Amino acid sequence: MNFEDLQNSWQRQPVKDPGDIDQLKLAMETNWNKHQRRVLRTNIFLTLCFILTGIGITCVYFAYHAQFGWAFKLSIFFIILLMIVYVGVSWKSYGLKKETLENPSTDYISYQLKKLHWQRKTITTFSQIYAFLLWINIMCYTWEVTARGSLTFRFTAMLVITVYIVGINLWQRLTKQKKALKKVDHMIADLSHLKKELAV
């Protein structure tokens, strides 16, 4: 048996009829496209939520800014700024650029890896920094708006908010983020291996 025999036999094999374009349209529902749509939906939802929250916070600012000092104003400004930055980071995760399928495979893989590394960074770093900075700003805000209350009330309010933020953050890290990270790491490992082997 030689390779040419195998090649001839391979090329003689029966092949499937390609069907028509309408059928191909139905084939859109691939996992990859589903994944991209899911990220798009999440980002749109996140953006809408942040816009509504931003409007709410701005209303609070205009209603009460005369009554409170610089900590109130600064905390509101930074909370809005943080939300804008976080939305920007989330949108960068979404592959707005074309899939680059027509590029050589090693370039294609590099591009996919870049996107995956960005997703990983968003999960592991940016979301943590966001939570921490948000906590600082909310603490500033709470400190200012509870200034007229007793010390016990002030610290209880701050403690409740801290426990809430830490709790939500921990829950997300242990459930959603852990699962997402595992998936992303798996894909990064596979693609890195493939890229390395193709290039050698």
Next chain:
Amino acid sequence: MPEKEEAFFNELVAAHHASIYRICRAYLYDVSHADDLYQEILFQIWKSLKNFKGNSSIGTWIYRIAVNTAISFNLKNKRHQHQPLPDLFQVPYEETLQKKQDEEEQLNKLRFCISKLETQDRLIISLVLEDKSYKDISEIVGTNINNVGVKINRIKTRLLKLMEQK
């Protein structure tokens, strides 16, 4: 899709669908998964048609899309990999050995042996089986032509060795 583009797409499919299908069969052992991948590749070609600028030959362009779609498809569907040994090759009974002389059996065995190769080797061998030149393969994969040559020889040797195993 405009009529002109649709006609161009139909031409491309008519000229290349057999090669694309065989690439899918080389990449994924299971025929139903290979069919899914085949549909996905044709769809991606259809979707990318407007991006074709003629910087490379249409053949290279199509094969790049096919190989890259296969990479993504495989990544998202890990269960498609490493199919279990078909019974036929696990226990080589005398009758089975007789049947092997049949072309379909040989093809099945070839598909199975290809499925035993590493992912990247399956991609490359599928292009070699399509009679693509080293230059074309290096352009499709995006690697050095000398490396491709060395790699192809190694994969061919491994494949023939697997084919000779009973």
